[in-house]
Amino acid sequence: MESKKEFISVPMNERNGKPKDLFFIWFAANIGILGVVYGAMIVGFQLSFLQSALAALVAALSFVLVGYISIIGKNNGITTFKLSRAAFGMKGNWIPNFLGWLNLVGWLSVNVVTGTLILNSLSNVLHMSQNHIITVICLLVFATLVLFSGLLNQDQLAKLQTFFTYVFGGLTLLILVILIPETDWHQLMTMPNGSWLTGFLPAVSIIMAGTGISWSIAGADYSAYQSPNSKNASVMNSVVLGAVIPLFVIMFVGILLSTSVPDIAVSANPIDVIGQALPSWITVIYFITAVGGLVPQCIISLKSARVNLETLNIRVSDRTSLTIHGAIMILIPIYVLFISQDFLYNFQLFLGLLGIGIASWAAVFIADYYFNRKDGYDIALLSNNGAHIVNRNGVISWFLGITIGFLFTNTDFFSGPFAKGIFKDNSLGLLLAFISSYVCFVIVQLFFNKEGHGDGTKSSAK
Template sequence: MDDNIIKIPDSEKTLTAGKLFYNWFAANIGIMGFVFGAMIVSYHLSFFQAIIASLVGALSFAIPGWVAMIGQKEGVTTFKLSRAAYGTHGNKIPNAIAWFNMIGWLAVNVITGTLLLVSLFSIINVKKSSVTTAVALLIFGGLVVLSGLLKEDTLAKIQTWLSWIFGILTVLILVLFLLKAKWQEAFSLPSGSWITGVLPAVSIVAAGSGISWSMAAADWGAYVTKKTKPSATFWNTTMGGAVPLFVLMAGGVLLSTIEPSLATTGDPFGVMYSALPTWIGPIYFLVAAGGLIPQCIISFRSARINLATIGINVTQRTSLMIHGAIVLAIPIYVLFISGNFLSNFELFLNFLGICLASWVAIFLCDSVMFRSQGYDVALLENDSKTHFNWRGIISWILATTTGFLFTNNAIWNGPFAHGIFRNNSLGVFVSAIIAIICMLLWKVAVPNKKVA
């Protein structure tokens, strides 16, 4: 899409609320939802607490729903809208971070999909080798890159079919897991702490779902037909992501009673495979790999939009070549050279979650507090006179920095990452809360001043 065009032309607004639902449903029907559920249980929660954490975490998809609704009302994609809150130049920092995040998760999904295809090959007696790995990468990575040639309406139709196909197969696998689940053991799990257990569990799910996907939401909402009610856009985006995610996480909670190692293993797909009858092995790996494709489609599409919004204007073919090369180069490095890259790369992406939590909090606060009459298109133009909106920039820097101070992991130890903030992703929530507080202070400090 031409970056000089701010509002999407009415002729290109072809998505309905139902297509939005299928789009987000397809992106969240993947088997990784089971792993999220097992991770929740790892916080030593009771069955009831784990289900509550799953529900609240899944409902974080209200954030993308809200962003999509704004995108539909204005007919503008996510990071062009974000220019109002940060200024055209100031917006490039979170915009670039979002691009890195999209590309990063896209590469992780392509790597995972490739490994799943290799496992599928082994089931049909094709031994693992460099050749079979290369073939699997070309198949999976090629499908993702080719999706960049398709228009929004076509992608929506593909997502609809993927929702039905992989949704039905995933439900089949879910039923098999539930039949083997140790229900009595699940119901007898002792209760954990609501503060140090449930809250961090919710933060993990929210960081990996609602907050991460918020940066792509208006990229789809902007293409919704004008006759669609904004409330329909909100609810179909929210429930499209939340429903499958919650159901699968609840299944993961029960699955953890069969395979307690699921939350900590380096090969969650292999652990889940071991809990299934051998006859469903090929279907399982096909569903696991296929469930990643919708996520890749969304990430790939929004990455291309973000690159243009940053100001790197290239043709669609050049953009496709750039992103395609990156999407294939990172997996080639991981699969054939490094081997230890994936865990460190996912760690890097967790850092980006803190940056994006503060970004979306400021974006939504700015929309509510200062854009009640709609967005001034002049603020969204490439040559806008408002290069830096310091209200948003300062709030983002303060919030993001504070989030890091309350975060620790294998390579970073924040000075305030103690107690309930130790060894979890609560820094994401801290970042969002500080961002909201900063924006409220701005609103109180200049209540009547005309703002950019």
């Protein structure tokens, strides 16, 4: 590992980004055709058409959390988990930081699995024989494509994401327009209302886990490169609109398509099922579009994973970082593709479990900022050499939220003692984790921390 001086803030000569850059970064990250699967999953909670559409919109608006954290990153010119050191302390931040890294490489692996399945389907359309060798080749091709993106700097990333937005965003829209006529409108409009408590809320929470909550850990990683003169409102609007517009539209089409292609939400290869619903003349374009829509998500995950690794004081060269993440990108998909062979199940399990920890982290992070850091972060709280070792307020609030979240969650690995009734077999534990961590931090802040500065004092990060 390389020994390098730690730079807390992004150098001013690199802070020349504009809010529109954030719009294209988050738009491109949400044009993936997998959003159709999200829409079908929502309907699977036995909701009516209007309930499903509302659930999709509310879940997509979870990107307000990413927008808020992006403002914090812009105001301070510091990436997400370096800022998080103030809320948790230098050592207290290690576990949330590692969990964030795990979330990013997990998402990266999930998207590589999806990309491999898409290329596999494309090879089938091109009349190539289907076997393990072809699957391995597809995996290596997609993983190599993603790894090359790890060599991009911030300006190159913004330009590439803009390209993806226009090209693959347009192609995705074309595919969606072709899919819409497949809708069984009578069935759609006659679906009965489901339970708002046991259907609507769990549907919203599972999609939030995979969208706004999951991406919150990367919010400041990109806004830290924004010009200090960028307006907060512009940053918020660019992030939220850039993410919500494509995500909601694609999920909405997934809701419509669930009536004519009900297997989307239960298939081991949902992308292939969607392809079968299209006319044969456009299937090749569809699969290319699907691959193109996944690459931007992988780029963001790979870049932020590298940032998180450095924040954990694991400072390695670009080549070593790409080697580490490349190995993970190959090994996890190999397990999913050749051993587990149940993509969607592992996908939902992954979202639910990691989402609890990330939700609790996000609650503590924004609560700490609101109460203690609005005037800026004290660099001493963010430095490796600082005395700010553990922020008990943040760590206790985070741990309490996670504990409550798991107590109300059941999976194949364990069953929380309170995961019964309305909490059984859903992801409401994630929302409880977020609320519990936030409320706990507020109580500690108001009643046990009279000075209101956490474990450190406020001062400008400039």
